[in-house]
Amino acid sequence: MRALRRRSGDRLPPWLPVLIGLLLACAAFAVLGDDDVTDDIDWLNMGMGLFGGLALFLFGMEQMADALKAVAGDRMKDILARLTTNRVMGALTGAFVTAVINSSSVTTVLLVGFISAGLMSLAQSVGVIMGANIGSTFTAQLIAFKVTKAALVMIGIGFLMMFVGKRERIRQYGAMIMGLGLVFFGMSVMSDAMAPLRTYEPFLDVMEEMENPLIGIAVAALFTGLIQSSAATTGIVIVMASQGLVNLPTGIALAFGANIGTCATAALAAIGKPREAVRAAVVHVLFNVAGVLVWVGFIDQLAEFVRWISPQYPDLSGKERLAAEVPRQIANAHTMFNVANTLLFLSFTGQFARLAEWLVPDKPLEEEDLVVRAKYLDDVLLTTPSLALDRVRLETLHMGERVQEMMERIMPAILSGNKEQLHDIERMDDDVDMLHAQIIDYLGKISRLTLTETQTGELIRLMEAVNELENIGDVIETNLIVLGHERIDEGVSISQPTREVLTNFHYAVNRAVECAVQAVAQNNQLAARTVISMKQEINRIAESAAAHQAQRLVAEEPNRIRTYTIEVDIIEKLKRIYYFAKRMAKTVDSEESMEEA
Template identity: 35%
Template sequence: MTATGMGLSLLGGMGLLLYGISLMSEGLQKIAGHKLRRALGKVADRPLMGVVVGALITILFQSSTATTVILVGLASAAVITLRQCLPVILGADIGTTVTAQLIALRVTEISLPIVAVGASIVFFTKRDRYRRVGQAILGFGLLFLGLKIMAEAMAPLKESVFFREALLHVADRPLLAIVVASIFTFLVHSSAAAVGIIIVLASQGLIDALAAFYFILGANVGTSFTALLASIGSSREAQRVAMAHFLAKLGGTCLVFPLAVPFVSWLTKISSSPSFQVANAHTFFNLFITAVFFPLRNYGVLVLERFLPEKKRPEFEPKYLSEALLDTPSLALGLAYREVTRISAKVLRMYLDVGRALRTSSMAVAEDIMHQEHVIDHLVPKTTAYLTQLLRRPLHRDEFRRGIGLIHVLNDLELVSDILGNRLGVLLQDKIRENIQFSPTGEEELDIMYQEVSIMVRLTHKALVRSDYCLAEQAAGLYPRILKLERGFRTTHIHRLREGIKESELSSRLHLELLNAYLRVSEHMRNIALAVAEEIAEPRVCPAMPPPEAVLAEEPEAEARLEAL
């Protein structure tokens, strides 16, 4: 084989390897991606479960780098804390060793039949579920086919004096070997790919077991660089997560480095196969890291929190969105959903503040309503843009429908905030400044209207948060009564004007504007409730529902719940 042919084979094999990892990861995400968020949600108070979940997710993504980037994104979005992340990171380091063991088992020899099976499923089945399985199998086969091509291309290098001397030059300098392997792993963004190539070099006799171990240490350190870069500009919690992964890998390398020679000697006694020696070195190193740092995780959290103190999140920036997770659509959709419910809670709070401003004549409350409208004006476009990017990713049909529904909800939430801030905020300030008083009957009618719409707003928000079809249907069903009340109260107000009641004359414009604003709010709430029922929640048969007041009474007062925002 010529040098040109060898180079092309190496590049082609590398391309197949990386594409296979990407294809398999995408297929597995489509199969089980919607369960990732649920699995991560179970690790809050179960550290050992976190290790298991981390290993499983890494097997799913075929890269501990990808898992750590996901954790950085979730931490940045305040979905998971550093304390919860640490066991998952340690588990991810264990999960990434599975591919190395499969390579050592010479699965590469049956790569073509695996590709044939995967391709057959992809091209000859019409059901999406089976196509995803076929895609994962095809990616699995291409991964090992790429390694097989690279191994065959490297075989003649055993006779190359220059190549052997270059490798020996690096191998004889352990720190240089670690640095080179770290940089290479960072460039390919996959520790699995880097370890696979190290196994190929060892199996071809191009490097000995000790040199391979130094390369393995470098690959493990290099896999943490991507997460460090992903955390730049993120929240402090995300930066702590990335730093924890880097320090665990670097700390483990520093602890093992002085023991490299006896450790490798022990590995050669366990197995005479160079491939298994490398794979076992990778596995035992990561098991060692887990055993050392798992009991010390709480101290690690304290140290990282001290050296990376919290920074204030800008008020006009989304709290839960993470660009890093757009390549994991199921998780990104969950984050977008949380951001939408957060905006909905802000709108609910604005509406409740309208009632407070009317009761207390507080100018500060009226000004805060207008300020919150400006905040929502910034949050909605950013969340909509995030969802728009997300909808371009490969999503399940139900997830796509849910994303469209969230965009519809955002549009109506922004319109409600405009009504509350731009219109009612100004009217409330005028009322307080000019000390406008309603007639006793008019004030009672406005209060009834406010309370009816309040029930609808709170019930709609609750339906959105719970993604509850029946609550959404119940909330939408409140609109006809509110419409009837608005028409009736408008008529009675006109009757009072005909009777010449002074308070009604002085407050007429404000009175009618409030009635109109309440009605328009209820119209948009109906739209949101219908979007929840038709696009976000799963349709189901609804039992006989208690009155809305009883449903809302199941939870503490809304004002108290919203203080957490």
């Protein structure tokens, strides 16, 4: 059960309750069925074989996808960010990335992050979403290969690599091979379990009903929405076709329904998310539904074209020929359908984007929530730890922007501001605390996943960096703001020369905080070394400021003792802020950190 739960922290895979429900329903039918039926077919054994095979199939797909994401997740993110320069390149990139990470939902979530960060427009993302549909057909093509005889060999090889391999990458490749073996073995078990249905008239009558494309589309859409995997639905259809239970037009209609049903994943993922996420989900739904509507009247023509380009076995007849030809034909039809739709709609990416923006307009400013929320953290990405950790970096930048704003405003408020300005800065720290709590909670979810040693080290460093950033906010709120209030309450006046000294010191510390945030958010080694190398500069400025304060102490000025105390406290708190900034930088540049220590 622990393996099943690693997909998204504490949540079970969405298909598991469906699988258990179907298994219980089948068992109940076996017990309550009439004698004539049970004499012909052993429903209990068939149900156990069918749904046990389905469990192996789904678990194998999940394990294979997790291993692929662990091996290639970082590179896929970089490829997606760099190669979406135009709509054609975007579609090709979306197809490639989705085929590798085996999840169009993850691709869509990555796009939302790029849009939110201003790295990509919604119109640019439309082409990638269209290409992602092509990439999602890769699994169906893989399943259509009849290599079930090699399934146990693949499971054995994968198991050996997982438990004997010393390098993490070898173990991940082993998990991928073992997962693929489980997919094919589950297919074999389901296929064998379905064999009695080839002569069972009530079931054949139901499948004849599926030849009505609207019924087939509706059933497949509902089933896909429940298990949240179009690849799994298409795989099951291919397994049924391998027993001659599904003809090509029916298989195409079911594949169309799977394309619509997979929109449920994107729609659910967009609930409660920023406008960019909702619009990306709307584009996904519009494209998939429009594609099905265009082709629903041409299923027979598509079937004829697919028969022409697919392998044929004229020496066979009846169900044997269907079983030999239809699985590959369904996979090809699924791919052809998505390729044709992408080519058809690729010229209308701008129109899709504008329609999505019209359907999901920006909220008026007065309707925006006053409570700050994380912009980049998304539970969908928890299936890919490397991508989830990358989102934590982006959210750290979001949190860092709040802290930097506090830093920029605090010195003018201390030196010459009023109580309202100080209260505004104090309220900003509440936002920082909320973002800190959300980031730590998300890191906690990531920590419960299966992580590599590198990912574990990165998680620990990010947690330390976020804590240091929160410490900077606390120093501003609990120390510097208090000093500002004391300056106002006690009527302390800070001279112009002292203001210049404190402002220059504040500028240097503020620059260190800015570079530290940049270092963590972008994993920027140069920025990290810049912060660490500023130690001597900070000490020199602090010593110069201290000397200036000593001169002020002997001057004949009113309240000079209290003024001196406040000014020295300001210098000490700025030095402490630099200390936290330096520790943040050390989480990025471990080599410099060890040398500094």
